[in-house]
Amino acid sequence: MIECEDLSKKYNGDFWAVEGVSLTVRPGQILALLGQNGAGKTTTVRMLTALLNPTRGWARVSGYDVMKNPHETRANVGVLTEQHGLYVRMTGEEYLDFFGKVYGLDPGKRRKRTQYLLEYFGLAEAARRRSGEYSKGMKQKLALARALIHDPSVLLLDEPTSAMDPESAQLVRSEIARLRSSQRTIIICTHNLAEAEALADTIAIIYRGRILLNGSLEELKRRVLGPVEYEAKFSEPFDAGELDLPEGVELAYRSGTSLRFRVEAPQVVNPKIVRALTSRNAPLVSFQEVSRKLEQVYLKTMAEAQGVAYAS
Amino acid sequence: MRRNWDAIWLVARREFTDQFRDWRIVVPMALLVSVFPFIADDTTRQAVNFMNRFGGDLILDNLIPFAILVIGFFPLSFTLVVALEAFVGEKERGTIEPLLSSPLEDKQLYLGKLLVGIATPLVFSYLSMGIYLILVSRRDVQFPSLYMLALIFLLTFAHAVLMVSSAIVISVQATTIRSANLMASFVVVPVAFLLQGETILIFWGNEDVLWFAIVAVTLLSGLLVRLGLAHFKREYLLGREIDNLNIRNVYRVFRDRFVGGAKSFADWYRVEIPITLRQLKQPLAIVIVLGVAAIFAAYAWVVVNVPAYIEFSPERAEDFKSFVENNLVNLDQLGSQLPAPLLFFYNARTTVVFLLLGLISFGTLGLTLYLFNFALVGGVLGAAQLIGFSPILTFLVGVLPHGLFELTAVVLATASMLRVGAVLVSPNTDKSIGETLLLSIADWFRVFIGLVVPLLVVAAVIEIYLTPVLIKMAFPFL
Numbered sequence: 001m002i003e004c005e006d007l008s009k010k011y012n013g014d015f016w017a018v019e020g021v022s023l024t025v026r027p028g029q030i031l032a033l034l035g036q037n038g039a040g041k042t043t044t045v046r047m048l049t050a051l052l053n054p055t056r057g058w059a060r061v062s063g064y065d066v067m068k069n070p071h072e073t074r075a076n077v078g079v080l081t082e083q084h085g086l087y088v089r090m091t092g093e094e095y096l097d098f099f100g101k102v103y104g105l106d107p108g109k110r111r112k113r114t115q116y117l118l119e120y121f122g123l124a125e126a127a128r129r130r131s132g133e134y135s136k137g138m139k140q141k142l143a144l145a146r147a148l149i150h151d152p153s154v155l156l157l158d159e160p161t162s163a164m165d166p167e168s169a170q171l172v173r174s175e176i177a178r179l180r181s182s183q184r185t186i187i188i189c190t191h192n193l194a195e196a197e198a199l200a201d202t203i204a205i206i207y208r209g210r211i212l213l214n215g216s217l218e219e220l221k222r223r224v225l226g227p228v229e230y231e232a233k234f235s236e237p238f239d240a241g242e243l244d245l246p247e248g249v250e251l252a253y254r255s256g257t258s259l260r261f262r263v264e265a266p267q268v269v270n271p272k273i274v275r276a277l278t279s280r281n282a283p284l285v286s287f288q289e290v291s292r293k294l295e296q297v298y299l300k301t302m303a304e305a306q307g308v309a310y311a312s
Numbered sequence: 313m314r315r316n317w318d319a320i321w322l323v324a325r326r327e328f329t330d331q332f333r334d335w336r337i338v339v340p341m342a343l344l345v346s347v348f349p350f351i352a353d354d355t356t357r358q359a360v361n362f363m364n365r366f367g368g369d370l371i372l373d374n375l376i377p378f379a380i381l382v383i384g385f386f387p388l389s390f391t392l393v394v395a396l397e398a399f400v401g402e403k404e405r406g407t408i409e410p411l412l413s414s415p416l417e418d419k420q421l422y423l424g425k426l427l428v429g430i431a432t433p434l435v436f437s438y439l440s441m442g443i444y445l446i447l448v449s450r451r452d453v454q455f456p457s458l459y460m461l462a463l464i465f466l467l468t469f470a471h472a473v474l475m476v477s478s479a480i481v482i483s484v485q486a487t488t489i490r491s492a493n494l495m496a497s498f499v500v501v502p503v504a505f506l507l508q509g510e511t512i513l514i515f516w517g518n519e520d521v522l523w524f525a526i527v528a529v530t531l532l533s534g535l536l537v538r539l540g541l542a543h544f545k546r547e548y549l550l551g552r553e554i555d556n557l558n559i560r561n562v563y564r565v566f567r568d569r570f571v572g573g574a575k576s577f578a579d580w581y582r583v584e585i586p587i588t589l590r591q592l593k594q595p596l597a598i599v600i601v602l603g604v605a606a607i608f609a610a611y612a613w614v615v616v617n618v619p620a621y622i623e624f625s626p627e628r629a630e631d632f633k634s635f636v637e638n639n640l641v642n643l644d645q646l647g648s649q650l651p652a653p654l655l656f657f658y659n660a661r662t663t664v665v666f667l668l669l670g671l672i673s674f675g676t677l678g679l680t681l682y683l684f685n686f687a688l689v690g691g692v693l694g695a696a697q698l699i700g701f702s703p704i705l706t707f708l709v710g711v712l713p714h715g716l717f718e719l720t721a722v723v724l725a726t727a728s729m730l731r732v733g734a735v736l737v738s739p740n741t742d743k744s745i746g747e748t749l750l751l752s753i754a755d756w757f758r759v760f761i762g763l764v765v766p767l768l769v770v771a772a773v774i775e776i777y778l779t780p781v782l783i784k785m786a787f788p789f790l
Contacts, residue, residue: 046550083406089334090329102414
């Protein structure tokens with residue numbers, strides 16, 4: 001479990017890199033931390049790894065206070081850093097074995113974990129090659145294997161699939177999903193919004209050190225983009241005229257072959273909308289939710305934060 | 313203990329492996345180790361031939377110890393680069409963060425890096441020295457004693473610890489390899505001077521004097537290791553990306569500390585200076601005890617040993633006495649030869665020199681100079697005793713009136729300087745090494761401006777205008 005309250009970090013006496021960050025991530029949950037470069041994602045992760053001392057606030061990771069028990073905190077966290085950070089003159093096998101020793105694994109467990117991770121990430125054949133000779137994707141996979149070598153209960157992953165080919169990225173995403181199902185607590189810092197959308201249970205958007213938004217994807221969509229929209233499509237131009245719409249429904253958009261409704265409580269009102277359309281003999285082809293991406297939420301939030309117009 | 317050592321060795325072993333897999337380190341080192349002893353051997357041959365023809369026994373007798381010392385130094389200076397890269401290099405390559413995110417403790421990381429930093433250059437140095445000794449053993453030249461060889465090997469070890477520990481301090485504090493390499497001259501240049509000093513000791517011909525160098529270098533190395541450990545913080549390795557010299561911030565930190573909470577000059581004297589003096593209790597006690605001991609030791613040494621050295625006799629005592637009388641004849645016109653402001657300037661400069669020396673040696677060199685000054689007082693009193701003046705009267709009229717102010721000023725400045733050194737090597741969890749240094753220098757300036765300067769002004773006036781009169785009154789024959 002990761003908990004933090006009012007977590008803040010000031011540099012050079014006057015620059016707040018992170019200010020007032022409060023988060024809770026439970027076991028079996030993934031939180032995606034989104035933000036521009038320099039927004040404070042890495043500083044937040046470093047404070048949660050007990051690498052940086054918070055200027056204000058507190059954080060507890062895997063049950064340990066990051067300030068009071070930095071050693072125990074680090075022992076229970078697996079970190080994938082922004083740069084892969086591999087020792088290029090070590091082979092993949094040596095590298096994982098070294099970090100196995102660093103995390104205090106006994107030789108048997110070390111060997112087992114090393115073999116398992118090398119095989120899982122498809123690096124078994126390259127295990128005895130120096131990591132300097134690996135491709136970018138292989139390096140990233142080896143770095144992720146390092147973060148997992150001690151089977152940590154908490155994972156802090158900075159850009160876990162950057163530089164990977166689609167197959168490898170998919171493999172890593174499935175591994176992250178598998179780790180979630182085994183009750184790991186995970187934070188991902190990423191610029192890949194599709195990945196965040198696919199993996200995260202909770203999303204936090206950070207801007208200039210402050211959390212602007214925090215919640216599930218659906219909550220964020222509702223908060224930022226407003227109520228859900230549903231679109232009715234017709235096989236031929238249909239003049240809806242003055243539709244008798246139920247309470248809580250607003251006609252958002254109208255064209256010859258489609259109508260778009262803004263809906264507060266879809267479970268209650270959607271059947272009524274469909275009934276209203278069919279009672280007018282509308283040539284209804286489909287009635288479905290208008291797809292809204294995390295990207296729209298993110299871009300709108302950032303535009304508002306920066307005081308610029310959001311072009312949807 | 314065992315767990316600690318295992319972790320230190322784990323860090324060190326990885327570094328060893330990494331170094332020996334890097335041809336850019338191995339090849340130059342191998343060349344240096346294998347080529348340089350041969351060049352030195354040939355130089356020795358030519359030097360021996362030259363001195364056999366033209367004389368120079370002193371140099372000839374000590375040529376090999378000198379050459380061994382130099383040969384040992386070259387690989388040390390070269391492999392300094394490895395130590396300089398220890399932390400900042402890993403930071404630049406991005407490999408430090410996974411290591412820092414691990415449960416390894418600070419001291420395990422630091423000592424692991426230090427161990428490999430020392431061991432590699434030392435192995436190369438000893439190899440180089442060994443090859444040279446084998447080569448030179450064929451020559452018709454006086455081979456140094458085993459004792460001398462042991463001392464030189466020990467001194468080389470001390471050099472390695474000194475250079476590597478300073479390089480690692482730089483490596484932790486620097487934000488780029490480039491800046492670390494630039495700062496390397498602050499290691500190489502002083503050590504090169506040190507080597508020259510040691511060379512003088514070797515040619516002086518007394519093997520035992522080398523112990524002074526070994527003890528001094530070891531002490532300094534120990535303090536540097538302590539400094540490195542005290543200020544090693546994961547945060548500083550990751551928290552700073554660029555070296556920003558924020559003059560405004562430097563000034564603000566210095567001013568805030570110097571002024572403290574005082575609202576007026578009087579308030580500063582009433583509230584802030586006593587706070588600083590309370591902080592100085594311990595160093596003041598140390599400095600006073602050592603200063604008094606230096607006076608008595610020097611007095612006793614002069615009284616006991618000097619007569620034997622200079623074949624002292626009643627006639628010679630009279631000669632000295634007349635010499636003193638002749639030289640002090642114009643004592644009452646001292647003010648025209650040495651104006652009080654100039655004397656004040658000299659004394660103030662000396663206290664600043666104490667600070668500067670203290671800064672580069674964690675207080676040890678400054679303290680040495682202070683003890684030397686106090687020993688001079690004891691020496692003068694001893695000499696007065698020898699030529700028949702009362703040392704107590706000499707002290708009461710010649711030293712005490714201005715000494716009350718001057719010695720107090722020097723004691724305060726030295727205690728403050730000693731505190732700067734002590735603060736530097738004490739762990740401080742929330743301040744960087746630069747900030748710690750800045751704050752302790754601000755404390756030093758509080759003492760300097762608030763107490764030392766006024767005391768030295770009074771001392772200079774008394775020394776120029778009152779002390780000569782008192783001396784004339786106490787010793788009318790002068």
